[in-house]
Amino acid sequence: MNSKLPVEAHLTEEVLVRFLDGELDKRANEIAARHLDACWTCRSKREQLRQAMDRFVQMEEALIDASITAPPSGWAGFRGKLDIASAQVPCFGAPSPSQFTRVFGMIGAALAVAVWFMPSSSVSAMEILERSAASEQPLLQGKSNPLVLQRLRVESSHRTAGLSLWNAPQSQKFQAKWEAQDGDLHEDLERMYAANGLDLKHPLSAANHAHWRHSLKQHQDSVLQHGELLGVVTTSNAPVRPGEIAEAELWVRRSDWHPVRQSFRVAEVGWTEEYRLVETAFHVETLDADNARVFDTAPLAIETAPLRVHSTAPVIEPASSPAELSAPAQTDLIQTEIEVLALLHEMDADRQDSAQVERTGDQVVVTAYTSSQDRKLELESHLAAIPLVISEVHLLSESPAASAFPETASSAVAPSSASEPPLFLKPLVQQTGSLEIANRIVSDQMDLLRHLCIELAAVKSLEERFPSDVRQVLPSRSLNILDGLALDHLDAARHYWAELERNTSPLLSAMKISAGDPANVAVSCGAWYRLQERPVDAAERLEDFFTRAFTTSAGAPSDVSQESIVAELPQLRSTLAAELAEGCVH
Amino acid sequence: MAANDDLGALTLGKWLFVAPREEAQTLDQVLSGLFDELRLPLYRYVVAMLGSPAEAEDVTQECFVKLFLEMRSGRGLDSPKAWLFRVGHNLVLDRWRSTSPAHSLDGPALNVADERYPSSEEALLQQERLALMRAAINRLSTQQRLCLHLRTESFRYREIANILGVSESTVCENIRRGLSRLIKDCHEL
Numbered sequence: 219m220n221s222k223l224p225v226e227a228h229l230t231e232e233v234l235v236r237f238l239d240g241e242l243d244k245r246a247n248e249i250a251a252r253h254l255d256a257c258w259t260c261r262s263k264r265e266q267l268r269q270a271m272d273r274f275v276q277m278e279e280a281l282i283d284a285s286i287t288a289p290p291s292g293w294a295g296f297r298g299k300l301d302i303a304s305a306q307v308p309c310f311g312a313p314s315p316s317q318f319t320r321v322f323g324m325i326g327a328a329l330a331v332a333v334w335f336m337p338s339s340s341v342s343a344m345e346i347l348e349r350s351a352a353s354e355q356p357l358l359q360g361k362s363n364p365l366v367l368q369r370l371r372v373e374s375s376h377r378t379a380g381l382s383l384w385n386a387p388q389s390q391k392f393q394a395k396w397e398a399q400d401g402d403l404h405e406d407l408e409r410m411y412a413a414n415g416l417d418l419k420h421p422l423s424a425a426n427h428a429h430w431r432h433s434l435k436q437h438q439d440s441v442l443q444h445g446e447l448l449g450v451v452t453t454s455n456a457p458v459r460p461g462e463i464a465e466a467e468l469w470v471r472r473s474d475w476h477p478v479r480q481s482f483r484v485a486e487v488g489w490t491e492e493y494r495l496v497e498t499a500f501h502v503e504t505l506d507a508d509n510a511r512v513f514d515t516a517p518l519a520i521e522t523a524p525l526r527v528h529s530t531a532p533v534i535e536p537a538s539s540p541a542e543l544s545a546p547a548q549t550d551l552i553q554t555e556i557e558v559l560a561l562l563h564e565m566d567a568d569r570q571d572s573a574q575v576e577r578t579g580d581q582v583v584v585t586a587y588t589s590s591q592d593r594k595l596e597l598e599s600h601l602a603a604i605p606l607v608i609s610e611v612h613l614l615s616e617s618p619a620a621s622a623f624p625e626t627a628s629s630a631v632a633p634s635s636a637s638e639p640p641l642f643l644k645p646l647v648q649q650t651g652s653l654e655i656a657n658r659i660v661s662d663q664m665d666l667l668r669h670l671c672i673e674l675a676a677v678k679s680l681e682e683r684f685p686s687d688v689r690q691v692l693p694s695r696s697l698n699i700l701d702g703l704a705l706d707h708l709d710a711a712r713h714y715w716a717e718l719e720r721n722t723s724p725l726l727s728a729m730k731i732s733a734g735d736p737a738n739v740a741v742s743c744g745a746w747y748r749l750q751e752r753p754v755d756a757a758e759r760l761e762d763f764f765t766r767a768f769t770t771s772a773g774a775p776s777d778v779s780q781e782s783i784v785a786e787l788p789q790l791r792s793t794l795a796a797e798l799a800e801g802c803v804h
Numbered sequence: 805m806a807a808n809d810d811l812g813a814l815t816l817g818k819w820l821f822v823a824p825r826e827e828a829q830t831l832d833q834v835l836s837g838l839f840d841e842l843r844l845p846l847y848r849y850v851v852a853m854l855g856s857p858a859e860a861e862d863v864t865q866e867c868f869v870k871l872f873l874e875m876r877s878g879r880g881l882d883s884p885k886a887w888l889f890r891v892g893h894n895l896v897l898d899r900w901r902s903t904s905p906a907h908s909l910d911g912p913a914l915n916v917a918d919e920r921y922p923s924s925e926e927a928l929l930q931q932e933r934l935a936l937m938r939a940a941i942n943r944l945s946t947q948q949r950l951c952l953h954l955r956t957e958s959f960r961y962r963e964i965a966n967i968l969g970v971s972e973s974t975v976c977e978n979i980r981r982g983l984s985r986l987i988k989d990c991h992e993l
Contacts, residue, residue, distance in 0.1 A: 235980045241961050270986040274952050277937045278852065296865045443894075443969070564947050565970065566977040596971050702945065709985060 228662065229253055229260045234267055343439035343450040346470060347431070350424035353475040357502040363388050365509055369499035370422055371610075375491060377403045380498075384512045385419060386505045391513045392419050407493055410484055413461045422480045422495040427452065427468040430482075447479075447599045448472050458485045471602065476500070478602045496598060498608045499581070552688060553696045554582045554606045559680075560699045561600055562586075563706065568676070571597065571611075585610045641780050642767040646728035659724055660768040666718040667761040673711035674754035677746060680704050704746040708798075711753070715798040729767060731787055753797040756790045763787055835875075838884055839868055845957055846888050852953050853896045853946075863899070867892045886959065890967040893950075940989040948982030951975050 229237070229250055236242045237250045254261050358364045366385040371378065380397035396404050411418045415433065416426045427450065431437060436455035441448065449469040458464045462485055469479040481494040503509065555577045559568075562584070567573040571593065573586035584601055586609075588594040594611050601609040647656045684692075684700060692700070726733040763786070766778045843864060850860040867888050874881065881887050941949060947968065954964045961975045968975070 231980050232976055236976060266987050267983050270983040274986055275956050277941050280934060280937055281941060299865055299869050564945055565974050593971060709988060713984060
């Protein structure tokens with residue numbers, strides 16, 4: 219319910235922070251500087267931010283003893299470690315081993331150097347491929363007759379399809395099922411795999427990457443790191459013919475080397491086609507009479523196929539019934555849900571990418587819409603590191619239909635008052651002496667109200683998602699994350715409420731409502747999930763009132779009138795003031 | 805920070821390949837210079853992440869050993885400082901995982917410098933103030949704290965994003981949220 223008034227807005231906090239850190243480009247910097255010269259509010263905010271930055275430095279100085287000039291052991295043993303490294307690791311391409319001998323000395327030692335080969339950006343492409351190819355073995359060895367269930371999303375040239383695979387290596391059974399196929403992607407992928415000698419039974423695999431890489435006369439490898447993922451990019455240095463792969467990428471999890479994403483860039487006449495495969499689910503279970511139905515001749519509908527859970531932790535489970543094997547505990551799912559919500563909030567994906575989280579029977583599904591490929595990769599790589607999660611991250615530009623997007627509040631409300639003029643805009647204009655100033659005040663207020671509603675709705679949503687009986691069974695770590703998440707939303711709500719109150723006097727005056735402090739009501743400070751009044755309801759009602767009072771936007775319910783605004787608004791302010799009081803620590 | 809910036813601009817790998825013999829002393833100088841200039845900032849960053857000075861020392865040393873190996877391999881490093889912080893960050897994540905496999909960027913609460921003040925009245929007041937500071941810092945999320953810390957080390961957002969494995973916009977958002985939270989909490993101090 220944005221008022222959409224044509225006014226110049228204040229600088230956002232993000233712009234101010236970037237301005238202070240010198241992270242704006244030249245033009246944006248000039249615009250921000252000009253605005254700051256003319257705007258006291260923004261200058262004041264900038265000073266607050268600057269002081270907070272200084273305060274952070276002071277705090278860390280105080281907490282991490284500023285007098286520390288050496289750690290407990292005074293760097294003892296460091297020179298020895300360097301010497302060991304110099305002695306034990308072959309020197310590739312360096313000018314002279316004796317030079318390093320001279321520099322660091324050769325005192326010898328018995329310490330192992332395996333730590334230097336732990337997963338990091340310095341690991342070799344070959345090592346990644348070998349370890350990744352072997353990553354499935356521990357999972358298979360834990361089952362008497364394993365069944366590998368895998369679900370992939372396949373993308374190419376704005377086409378997307380789902381591919382589910384069932385592989386029982388000991389029984390030599392295999393089944394594949396394409397889902398939501400878009401165009402002829404299935405046929406194109408099969409043709410490409412066949413032309414390049416790749417194994418379509420293991421479409422996303424280190425073995426395929428290694429096989430193609432081995433077939434090249436000349437190639438170049440790069441090892442990349444992105445969050446929790448390590449990537450190998452192999453490029454053919456020899457000319458390639460149409461239909462042949464020119465470059466391939468494989469991304470594996472650093473924690474267990476499991477491959478989660480693979481792409482092939484294939485030369486075509488005059489252009490390059492790219493095929494991307496992203497794992498959205500993976501599970502190993504024991505083949506039994508129930509799940510063996512998937513290998514029946516008649517293809518199964520994807521909805522009834524026994525692909526049940528995404529769990530990649532390499533834990534060898536004791537023999538038990540299939541149901542026990544495949545169904546994750548509800549508390550595990552809830553913990554995962556909390557972890558995912560916190561991660562998405564941390565990455566600002568809950569706002570920036572409209573990320574939604576849904577807990578189903580045996581998995582946590584994340585749906586998000588990103589504006590760039592980089593952002594998509596970032597989200598997917600972080601989510602891929604969390605077991606039991608299925609991520610469905612879409613590019614906005616590739617979205618098949620507008621209906622795929624979450625419906626916004628403004629589009630969901632009937633325009634009951636669309637044709638009616640604002641109830642109190644005229645007195646506000648008279649009071650301020652300028653339509654532009656009045657519009658700016660209203661615009662700021664509506665923007666703050668919208669943010670207030672979003673933050674409070676997030677708290678309400680957490681309260682509903684995790685009721686007391688659920689919270690009681692959660693471990694303290696999950697509870698801490700949940701509390702932190704809710705308090706972060708409440709903090710943001712307090713911030714918006716304080717800003718809103720600073721802005722509200724002229725608006726109240728135009729409505730002939732006293733701008734004094736809101737009446738005292740019982741403060742329900744306590745745990746965030748025990749808010750006695752629903753502040754989100756009050757905030758949404760307040761938003762309706764201001765919309766009807768000062769804007770021509772549609773959306774206010776029919777029971778909002780001049781009388782109801784004057785009668786109810788003070789009580790709403792009191793409720794919000796009580797719940798969001800600065801000293802109220804939930 | 806001028807010395808750091810100069811060091812950050814060196815391409816060590818290139819030097820290793822092309823440096824004539826008479827410049828050999830420079831390698832030693834560069835290595836010593838990097839260790840002298842960067843060990844303390846890196847150590848403090850790792851302390852902020854791990855909360856344990858002893859462990860932080862170990863990780864910091866490991867980072868410089870890895871830097872040494874990287875230099876020997878001949879790979880170019882445009883910014884050894886950013887490289888060291890990224891490796892340090894990843895090593896700490898590995899340690900977190902080894903102690904608690906389930907978690908991601910959720911390290912221990914900052915809890916150092918507790919025993920630095922004797923139990924006089926002044927010391928008690930100081931401890932109380934430290935407790936408030938610690939509470940304020942601990943109310944920041946781990947990513948917010950790390951972004952703010954790296955910012956104080958004069959890293960650009962792009963470099964911070966590279967170290968933490970996130971996007972630039974996430975870095976900015978974490979800094980913004982962290983500062984907003986500190987603004988609210990600062991009145992307690």
